[in-house]
Amino acid sequence: MGLNIKQRKKVEDILKLNNYTDYKWTDPKKIIVSQWVRMKCKFGCGEYGRGGACPPETPAVAECKEFFNEYEDAVILHFEGLMDKPEDRHTWSARINNKLVQLERAVFTAGFERAFQLFMDSCSFCKDCTGSRETCEKPRMARPAPEAMAVDVYTTVRQAGFTINVLTDYDQKMDRFAFLMVH
Numbered sequence: 001m002g003l004n005i006k007q008r009k010k011v012e013d014i015l016k017l018n019n020y021t022d023y024k025w026t027d028p029k030k031i032i033v034s035q036w037v038r039m040k041c042k043f044g045c046g047e048y049g050r051g052g053a054c055p056p057e058t059p060a061v062a063e064c065k066e067f068f069n070e071y072e073d074a075v076i077l078h079f080e081g082l083m084d085k086p087e088d089r090h091t092w093s094a095r096i097n098n099k100l101v102q103l104e105r106a107v108f109t110a111g112f113e114r115a116f117q118l119f120m121d122s123c124s125f126c127k128d129c130t131g132s133r134e135t136c137e138k139p140r141m142a143r144p145a146p147e148a149m150a151v152d153v154y155t156t157v158r159q160a161g162f163t164i165n166v167l168t169d170y171d172q173k174m175d176r177f178a179f180l181m182v183h
């Protein structure tokens, strides 16, 4: 069973307190998990095998699907970013992801024991990622991005009412999405 109105309000108060206003609730059963997303990680992404919170460190696609099916309520958080230079993205992502870990903690300590945060970008906490969970510099803080959990972010966020487009250059505005699995 999903959260009742009072429980949702409790989470929304935490979001407000942490200055998150651009978000939407979603039914985790509607989060689309696809093999093509993992294929794009394996072939085409330079972080495959080099990120401690990226595939192949994340579960297999079928297990990712099972993970989302265990939840009844989640929040999709939207972040907009416009970079002067491509290198700025790392610092920008690290700052936001750091706050997202704190958000997960706040929701967890409010009594939502399943609270689990999926970052809005790859982990980015370290300048050079060690590339594995075993050697991760911040194992308590690192979380996967939705894409690392094989989420088709484009279709999922569009059906939730957000706008997202394929970008062709770094100087275009980025729309990034984090998923807070609540209950």
Ligand code: SF4
Pocket (backbone or CB within 6 Å): 051, 052, 053, 123, 124, 125, 126, 127, 128, 129, 130, 131, 135, 136, 137, 138, 139, 141, 142
């Ligand atoms: S905390 Fe550092 S080592 Fe661990 S996954 Fe993130 S960037 Fe990689």
